[in-house]
Amino acid sequence: MSTAVVLFTQDLRLHDNPALHAARTRADQVVPLFVRDPAVDRAGFAAPNRQAFLADALADLDRALRAAGSRLVLRHGDPAEQTARLATECGADTVHANAGVSAFATRREHALRRALGERLHLHDGALTVVPPGRVTPAGRDHYAVFTPYHRAWQQAVRRTVLPAPRTLTTPDGPAGDPLPTAPAGTSPGLPPGGESAARRRLRTWDPTPYADLHDDLAADATSRLSPYLHFGCLSATEVLHHAARSDTPGAAALIRQLAWRDFHHQVLAARPDTAHHDYRPRPYAWYDDEHELRAWREGRTGYPIIDAAMRQLAHEGWMHNRARLLTASFLTKTLRHDWRPGADHFLSLLVDGDVANNQLNWQWAAGTGTDTRPNRVLNPLRQADRYDPDGTYVRRWLPELADVPGRAVHRPWDLAHRPADYPAPLLPPDALTARMHETA
Numbered sequence: 056m057s058t059a060v061v062l063f064t065q066d067l068r069l070h071d072n073p074a075l076h077a078a079r080t081r082a083d084q085v086v087p088l089f090v091r092d093p094a095v096d097r098a099g100f101a102a103p104n105r106q107a108f109l110a111d112a113l114a115d116l117d118r119a120l121r122a123a124g125s126r127l128v129l130r131h132g133d134p135a136e137q138t139a140r141l142a143t144e145c146g147a148d149t150v151h152a153n154a155g156v157s158a159f160a161t162r163r164e165h166a167l168r169r170a171l172g173e174r175l176h177l178h179d180g181a182l183t184v185v186p187p188g189r190v191t192p193a194g195r196d197h198y199a200v201f202t203p204y205h206r207a208w209q210q211a212v213r214r215t216v217l218p219a220p221r222t223l224t225t226p227d228g229p230a231g232d233p234l235p236t237a238p239a240g241t242s243p244g245l246p247p248g249g250e251s252a253a254r255r256r257l258r259t260w261d262p263t264p265y266a267d268l269h270d271d272l273a274a275d276a277t278s279r280l281s282p283y284l285h286f287g288c289l290s291a292t293e294v295l296h297h298a299a300r301s302d303t304p305g306a307a308a309l310i311r312q313l314a315w316r317d318f319h320h321q322v323l324a325a326r327p328d329t330a331h332h333d334y335r336p337r338p339y340a341w342y343d344d345e346h347e348l349r350a351w352r353e354g355r356t357g358y359p360i361i362d363a364a365m366r367q368l369a370h371e372g373w374m375h376n377r378a379r380l381l382t383a384s385f386l387t388k389t390l391r392h393d394w395r396p397g398a399d400h401f402l403s404l405l406v407d408g409d410v411a412n413n414q415l416n417w418q419w420a421a422g423t424g425t426d427t428r429p430n431r432v433l434n435p436l437r438q439a440d441r442y443d444p445d446g447t448y449v450r451r452w453l454p455e456l457a458d459v460p461g462r463a464v465h466r467p468w469d470l471a472h473r474p475a476d477y478p479a480p481l482l483p484p485d486a487l488t489a490r491m492h493e494t495a
């Protein structure tokens with residue numbers, strides 16, 4: 056009787072899981088494993104919000120496995136060592152895992168290969184719709200510009216969605232540690248983690264208004280699937296197939312965002328250094344001012360649209376994409392701060408915090424990344440008028456300004472009675488681009 060271990064990583068789901076599907080179809084018995092790697096904590100990546108989401112996701116995965124006749128074995132330690140040990144304990148001939156793209160994932164996969172040799176089966180195509188490196192421009196290992204990547208991505212062959220196994224046979228014996236619980240200090244408005252919640256969201260979210268309203272901050276019309284995609288509670292391939300069925304402009308716009316996700320993943324896979332270093336170094340001196348950085352982090356810059364977004368991040372562990380662009384541009388282009396402390400702050404709170412999407416979007420906003428117009432600056436006031444035209448988003452997140460009507464809320468310095476508990480702007484509004492010119 057053959058036995059396979061399935062090592063779950065960023066793929067905490069039963070549906071459309073290539074590693075699980077291969078193990079189930081090729082072996083008689085399957086042992087599902089998740090290893091909590093202390094190196095993730097040491098690297099500072101285990102933010103409380105993501106740990107809470109992970110705890111939900113693992114509990115949900117264990118429930119789903121039990122319903123199929125199996126269970127999740129949880130171990131702590133080095134993933135390669137723990138996986139090899141479990142494979143020996145249960146006499147497994149093979150280990151299946153889905154491939155990742157980060158430097159962290161690559162190191163883990165090399166260690167697994169060293170420990171397991173030919174017994175390791177790595178599957179690509181679980182994390183993204185099109186695996187990194189599958190489409191490339193002539194003579195290069197990745198696309199540096201989104202538009203040609205998107206064209207090639209649309210032509211790429213897509214795999215079909217794999218079914219969830221209805222039943223699994225798991226040998227008695229291999230013991231695991233207790234499943235983790237949520238830590239203290241999480242944001243109060245976190246979404247529930249796990250594949251069940253992800254599938255509910257996918258079923259109930261209506262993409263119709265997305266085409267027109269995805270940039271409208273108050274409408275909150277985006278899918279909010281990002282944490283489920285980050286932890287792999289849902290596969291990007293399944294989201295794409297689900298959206299493609301509806302054939303509406305909203306679904307097409309959502310599919311384009313999945314291409315952005317793949318685009319950043321293929322950049323990171325080819326250039327793992329961009330998690331920490333500029334993709335395209337720029338000859339700027341960054342400002343270094345702890346007071347400004349603290350005001351930005353705390354949502355007290357005196358620019359309501361920026362502060363509302365930063366308060367949403369603190370409360371929900373999530374922020375609207377337009378708000379992420381505005382706050383990142385404000386820190387890096389307006390205040391001229393290095394993108395790294397901004398990206399670190401996002402990663403300390405985002406429940407969808409993801410090295411590929413966070414670092415490379417930050418670099419895009421800072422002008423050190425793949426933006427073909429790296430000098431563009433988003434004016435927070437013009438953006439506020441455009442994407443929060445009657446100020447609803449700002450009033451939702453800033454109680455100090457809750458009584459200010461209409462779009463006047465975007466310019467509290469012009470009010471006859473300025474709210475006493477709301478700060479004056481860090482930079483005077485007429486000097487918004489001055490620092491940029493000073494340092495360019």
Ligand code: FAD
Pocket residue numbers: 269277278279280281282284285309312313315316317319374375376377379380383401405407408409410412413414416417420
């Ligand atoms: P939707 O608009 O419904 O889009 C559907 C999915 O497409 C998202 O769930 C996401 O997986 C993907 N997607 C959408 N926009 C982008 C984009 N610009 N780049 C890559 N993928 C995208 N996304 C993360 O998942 N993790 C991060 O850590 C992250 N950090 C970001 C930091 C900055 C400075 C910026 C500007 C963007 C960041 N994004 C990040 C991308 C984007 O803001 C979020 O994916 C999106 O807001 C999540 O909300 P949603 O699921 O409702 O998105």
